[in-house]
Amino acid sequence: MVVRILCSLALSPSNARALMPLARAAAEAGHEVTVVSPPEMAGVFEGENIRVLPLFTDMAEIVLTLLQQKRIDFAPSDPFAPQTLLATACGPHVTDAYRQLLDVAQEFKPDVILRSGVEFAGYLVAETLGVPHITAPSGGGQYLDAKLALAELNLRRAELGLPEGDSAEAIHAHGRFDCMPPGYAFTAHETVGTFAYQQPSAIVRSETGPEWLRDLPGDKPLVVVSSTNVFASLMHHSVFPRILDLFLDGMVTGHLFERMDIQADPALVVGALMPGEANPLTTIVKGLSQVDCTAVVATRGMPVDPSAVGANVHLFDSIPQPLLLETAQLLFTHGGYNSVREAVRAGVPMAVLPELSDQAHNASRVAELGLGLRVPSAGADDVAGTVNRLLGDPSHTQAARSAQRHMLALPQVTAAVDHLVALAGH
Numbered sequence: 001m002v003v004r005i006l007c008s009l010a011l012s013p014s015n016a017r018a019l020m021p022l023a024r025a026a027a028e029a030g031h032e033v034t035v036v037s038p039p040e041m042a043g044v045f046e047g048e049n050i051r052v053l054p055l056f057t058d059m060a061e062i063v064l065t066l067l068q069q070k071r072i073d074f075a076p077s078d079p080f081a082p083q084t085l086l087a088t089a090c091g092p093h094v095t096d097a098y099r100q101l102l103d104v105a106q107e108f109k110p111d112v113i114l115r116s117g118v119e120f121a122g123y124l125v126a127e128t129l130g131v132p133h134i135t136a137p138s139g140g141g142q143y144l145d146a147k148l149a150l151a152e153l154n155l156r157r158a159e160l161g162l163p164e165g166d167s168a169e170a171i172h173a174h175g176r177f178d179c180m181p182p183g184y185a186f187t188a189h190e191t192v193g194t195f196a197y198q199q200p201s202a203i204v205r206s207e208t209g210p211e212w213l214r215d216l217p218g219d220k221p222l223v224v225v226s227s228t229n230v231f232a233s234l235m236h237h238s239v240f241p242r243i244l245d246l247f248l249d250g251m252v253t254g255h256l257f258e259r260m261d262i263q264a265d266p267a268l269v270v271g272a273l274m275p276g277e278a279n280p281l282t283t284i285v286k287g288l289s290q291v292d293c294t295a296v297v298a299t300r301g302m303p304v305d306p307s308a309v310g311a312n313v314h315l316f317d318s319i320p321q322p323l324l325l326e327t328a329q330l331l332f333t334h335g336g337y338n339s340v341r342e343a344v345r346a347g348v349p350m351a352v353l354p355e356l357s358d359q360a361h362n363a364s365r366v367a368e369l370g371l372g373l374r375v376p377s378a379g380a381d382d383v384a385g386t387v388n389r390l391l392g393d394p395s396h397t398q399a400a401r402s403a404q405r406h407m408l409a410l411p412q413v414t415a416a417v418d419h420l421v422a423l424a425g426h
Contacts, residue, residue, distance in 0.1 A: 002031055003424045006110035008101055008122030009037035011059045011088060011140070014338045015116035016041040019136040021200050022114060022177065024048055025413045026420060034108050036101055047205065055100045056121075062093050079356040082148060085140055089118040090152035095159045097121035105129060111424035117141010120153060123171055124162065132174040132423045137199075139337025142178075142187040143358030146171055174423055177416055179341050181406035186337065186365050188358070195419050198410040199345050202322050209323050212314070216294050220312070221329035221391050223288060224348075225297040226321055226339050280378040282308045284332070284353070287383025289313050293391065295332075296324060308380075322346070329397070330390055332375075332383075335359035340366065347404035349396035351375050351386050370399035 005026050009016050016037060027033045027049045035045055039054040066072045071087045098121040105113075105125050113131060115122035117138025126133035135141050146168035154164050167173075175193025180186060182196065216222065281297075282305045288295040289310025297304075298319045309315065321339070325331060325346035333339040335352040340362055343350050350372030352363035363374040373396070375386045390396055 001421065003111045003421050004032045004108060005420060006105055006108055006113045007033065007035040008113065008115040008119045009035065009041055010056060010116060010119035013041050013044060014336060015118065015138060016044040017203050018138060018338055019114065019116055020044055020203055021413050022136060022416055023050055025417045029414070029417050034104065036104055053104060056097050057093050062088055062091070065093070066091060080354070080360040082145055085144055085357050086148050086152055089140065089144060090120055090149050090156065094120050094156045098124050098156070098160055101125045102128065112420055114420065118144065124156065128162065134174050134423060135172065135176045137177055137179050137341065139186070139358045139362065142191070143361055145189060180344065181410055184344065184369060184403050184406060186340065186362055188361050195416060196410050197413050197416040198407060199341050200413060201345060207320055207323060209320060221293045222327060223293045223295045223330045223332055223387060224321060224324045224328045225284065225288070225295055225332040226334070279303065279305065283378050283380045284383050285309055285313055287380035288387065290380065290384040291387050293387070330387065332387065335362040337362060344371065344400065344403045344407055347401045349390055349400045351390055353378060369403065370396060371403060372396055
């Protein structure tokens with residue numbers, strides 16, 4: 001039985017990487033897979049036997065519109081409040097995405113819709129067509145309050161002339177996928193119908209470690225640092241200058257832009273806005289420079305004050321994080337759900353410095369499970385102190401290894417494909 005699977009993706013490219021193993025396994029099993037995503041995510045599926053339609057709006061464009069409409073603040077007083085995630089997941093852009101996806105679905109005729117947890121056009125299209133839908137592993141999707149989502153999605157239904165929904169739980173009417181074992185779930189709100197499968201150790205086919213990995217000293221613990229700063233996520237997008245204009249409105253005069261070419265090097269602008277220790281990545285690096293370890297840092301283009309970089313700290317624009325974690329003793333992370341799952345998959349404890357959205361919840365859950373500690377602040381002393389505590393206390397490594405064994409006992413991703421096929425049959 002060949003099943004037609006329509007995948008819908010939104011917001012962060014991390015959602016594409018979370019969905020990729022399922023889509024790949026389904027295609028390898030002979031099923032037809034079509035992915036509708038923003039253009040910035042299309043490259044994740046390069047080389048796969050998967051049709052990708054880059055139709056949706058990029059996250060940076062959505063953020064720009066929401067900032068212009070004053071529905072979100074660039075620097076909110078509470079970065080962990082649900083309103084920002086609610087707006088970016090369920091806001092007015094969903095109306096256009098619904099129309100685009102419905103056109104694709106009417107041509108493709110899917111048997112099931114697999115969507116990222118913060119993509120809701122797929123949910124509304126599934127309702128319209130009467131086909132089952134299920135979410136891929138998602139941090140934002142399991143943090144978002146379904147009751148808040150219902151009210152916002154009813155606004156989208158009204159815009160589209162669709163009947164009003166009356167059940168908050170309907171967004172998971174056919175369940176959800178996850179890669180965390182029972183007992184290690186990170187859901188902020190109770191959901192039913194979870195199918196957990198084993199996360200693959202790597203996403204990229206035939207990925208090998210970089211040559212510099214061989215040259216790292218083996219006599220000190222390896223700390224891998226994953227940076228997901230919001231500036232780093234947005235600054236290479238074409239709308240970044242316009243976002244900065246909104247951010248700086250009323251804060252500084254335009255002379256900053258007269259001296260700098262934002263398009264040529266947006267990192268210069270970020271460096272000017274957050275000089276020295278005002279840049280959280282600089283203070284993280286400064287803290288790690290005080291620790292007797294080897295630290296590998298993914299900067300994602302964020303500038304770092306060279307004077308803060310110790311001889312034990314190595315900076316790279318990007319790193320093959322899942323591979324590095326196989327040989328690491330600690331992950332320093334903002335608490336994104338993909339990074340949390342990758343650390344558990346590798347049996348590595350975490351130091352979590354949350355920045356926004358679901359990350360504070362994830363940090364608390366990491367500490368509750370004994371899988372690591374929350375870093376009190378981005379100050380260098382707090383960074384160094386937390387990392388030293390984790391490296392000196394074997395109990396967190398033991399807890400991480402126990403969670404890893406539970407994850408490795410989960411069924412393979414092929415079982416998740418079988419679950420999709422069964423769902424389509426219903």
